[in-house]
Amino acid sequence: QVQLVESGGGLVQAGGSLRLSCVGSGRTFSNYAMGWFRQAPGKEREFVAHISAPTGRSTNYAESVKGRFTISRDNARNAVYLQMNSLKPEDTAVYYCTASRTNLVELSPGNYDYWGQGTQVTVSS
Numbered sequence: 001q002v003q004l005v006e007s008g009g010g011l012v013q014a015g016g017s018l019r020l021s022c023v024g025s026g027r028t029f030s031n032y033a034m035g036w037f038r039q040a041p042g043k044e045r046e047f048v049a050h051i052s053a054p055t056g057r058s059t060n061y062a063e064s065v066k067g068r069f070t071i072s073r074d075n076a077r078n079a080v081y082l083q084m085n086s087l088k089p090e091d092t093a094v095y096y097c098t099a100s101r102t103n104l105v106e107l108s109p110g111n112y113d114y115w116g117q118g119t120q121v122t123v124s125s
Contacts, residue, residue: 001025001026001114002024002025002026002028002029002032002099002113002114003024003025003026003114004022004023004024004025004097004098004099004114004115004116005022005023005024005116005117006020006021006022006095006096006097006116006117006118006119007020007021007022007023007119008020008021008119009094009095009119009120009121010120010121010122011122011124012087012121012122012123012124013123013124014087014088014089014123014124014125015086015087016087016123017083017084017085017086017087018084018087018121019081019082019083019084020036020081020082020084020095020097020119020121021079021080021081022034022036022079022080022081022082022097022116023077023078023079024078024079024080024097024099024114025078026078029075029078030053030054030075031053031054031101032053032099032100032101032113032114033050033051033052033053033099033100033101033102033103033104034050034051034053034071034073034080034097034098034099034100035047035048035049035050035051035097035098035099035100035106035112036048036049036050036071036080036082036095036096036097036098037095037096037098037109038091038093038094038095038096038121039093039094039096039118040092040093040094043093045096045109046062047062047106047107047108047109048061048062048065048069048082048095049061049062049065049069049071049082050071050105050106051071051072051073051080052103053103054075056071056072056073058103059071060105064090065084065091068084068085068086068087069082069083069084069085070082070083070085071083080097082095084121087121087123088123089123089124089125090123091121091123092121092122092123093120093121094118094119094120094121095118095119095120095121096115096116096117096118097115097116098112098113098114098115098116099112099113099114100112100113101113
């Protein structure tokens with residue numbers, strides 16, 4: 001069982017930056033591939049980024065965030081991060097951290113095993 005807790009969301013102007021953090025419980029955190037999804041009002045939850053286990057050597061991004069967002073992990077802290085730069089109003093959403101037992105880059109939220117409660121990111125124009 002893995003419990004995930006996100007933090008770092010908030011209100012930022014367009015062009016600004018935020019860094020989301022996700023801390024996981026348990027001694028096997030490094031065994032899980034980690035991902036970030038987001039969900040805007042009235043829309044489905046969508047894939048944002050993925051980082052492989054255990055070292056994070058492989059990362060993948062949605063086209064809409066490529067070049068602006070960076071996912072990273074620190075297994076010593078049981079943490080995964082999402083650095084978000086050049087934010088746009090369309091990035092406004094609740095952002096969720098998620099963990100998967102496999103290293104497959106899954107774009108569907110149904111293929112992940114554990115989820116955090118989410119953190120709100122609002123980008124004003």
